[in-house]
Amino acid sequence: MRPELQRRVQRYGWDYSSPHYDTGWEQQLWPAQERLLEKANLKKGEKVLDISCGTGLVTFPIAKTVGSEGEIVAIDLSEGMIEKATEEAKKKGMSNIIFEHMDAEELEFPDSTFDIAINSLGLMYYPNPDKAIEEMYRVVKPGGRATALVWGRRSACGWAELFPIVDRRVESDVCPLFFQLGTGNNLYQTFQKVGFEDLQSDRFDVTLQYESDEEAIIGAFLGGAVALAYRKFQEKTKEKAHEEYIDSIQPFGNGSGYDIPGEFVVVSGRKFE
Numbered sequence: 001m002r003p004e005l006q007r008r009v010q011r012y013g014w015d016y017s018s019p020h021y022d023t024g025w026e027q028q029l030w031p032a033q034e035r036l037l038e039k040a041n042l043k044k045g046e047k048v049l050d051i052s053c054g055t056g057l058v059t060f061p062i063a064k065t066v067g068s069e070g071e072i073v074a075i076d077l078s079e080g081m082i083e084k085a086t087e088e089a090k091k092k093g094m095s096n097i098i099f100e101h102m103d104a105e106e107l108e109f110p111d112s113t114f115d116i117a118i119n120s121l122g123l124m125y126y127p128n129p130d131k132a133i134e135e136m137y138r139v140v141k142p143g144g145r146a147t148a149l150v151w152g153r154r155s156a157c158g159w160a161e162l163f164p165i166v167d168r169r170v171e172s173d174v175c176p177l178f179f180q181l182g183t184g185n186n187l188y189q190t191f192q193k194v195g196f197e198d199l200q201s202d203r204f205d206v207t208l209q210y211e212s213d214e215e216a217i218i219g220a221f222l223g224g225a226v227a228l229a230y231r232k233f234q235e236k237t238k239e240k241a242h243e244e245y246i247d248s249i250q251p252f253g254n255g256s257g258y259d260i261p262g263e264f265v266v267v268s269g270r271k272f273e
């Protein structure tokens with residue numbers, strides 16, 4: 001897929017996902033996001049860049065940890081996500097976060113601005129994730145860190161059939177590189193290639209729990225990356241796609257809902273002085 005097209009699919013797709021993302025994914029993703037935050041080892045007063053912040057599921061815990069003397073800049077390509085996160089921050093009374101609309105591959109910050117750059121589950125969606133990791137390196141201060149979380153291998157992801165189910169009904173793949181960085185040592189090697197040192201990599205499993213078919217369908221079709229393609233389906237096509245998806249997750253049924261396996265990889269590195 002052409003990079004420009006992929007960016008557009010992502011930008012407008014996530015606009016449509018933004019009202020449903022928390023319902024479909026908040027509880028399910030938290031164990032993985034919590035592991036990312038442990039590895040990031042944030043300290044009070046730090047200046048943090050949260051890349052692809054989405055609705056703020058990781059941004060708000062970061063803001064709590066760094067406290068009022070810290071500063072967070074949270075960026076995302078989807079204006080819908082930025083609006084949702086901004087509203088939520090207001091409700092929570094969090095004033096140490098600045099939200100900005102920005103592409104992760106073209107960060108609009110000077111070199112050496114942040115103590116740490118965090119990317120939670122954004123890299124799978126970019127046309128050129130290596131460029132985004134180079135950008136993370138550029139904007140952290142010498143001695144600063146970067147931590148990124150991605151989905152692991154396709155074979156370990158219980159909901160992966162969603163992609164072919166949607167791709168069969170559209171002209172081009174929705175997320176062509178989704179499992180690339182989480183396979184083998186790819187994320188670690190890209191961190192190494194751009195210059196990070198003192199690297200750590202951790203691969204782990206999380207069970208994603210959905211209580212009903214309806215909840216699983218919201219997460220898959222409405223709250224995620226395929227939302228733009230799905231929105232254009234006729235009602236009958238939607239029903240057929242739901243049916244195929246529910247069939248594909250049957251092996252993970254627990255009687256009333258689903259315990260879907262998921263694998264994640266988190267990599268951290270340091271920029272030496």
Ligand SMILES: C[S@@+](CC[C@H](N)C(=O)[O-])C[C@H]1O[C@@H](n2cnc3c(N)ncnc32)[C@H](O)[C@@H]1O
Pocket residue numbers: 007010011014029033051052053054055056057058075076077078081102103104105119120121122125126127
């Ligand atoms: C799965 S969500 C992750 C949100 C949040 N970080 C979390 O952990 O819940 C992926 C996010 O990546 C954003 N995204 C996709 N392409 C992007 C790009 N090129 N630059 C910045 N953000 C992008 C989407 O808009 C979406 O909000």
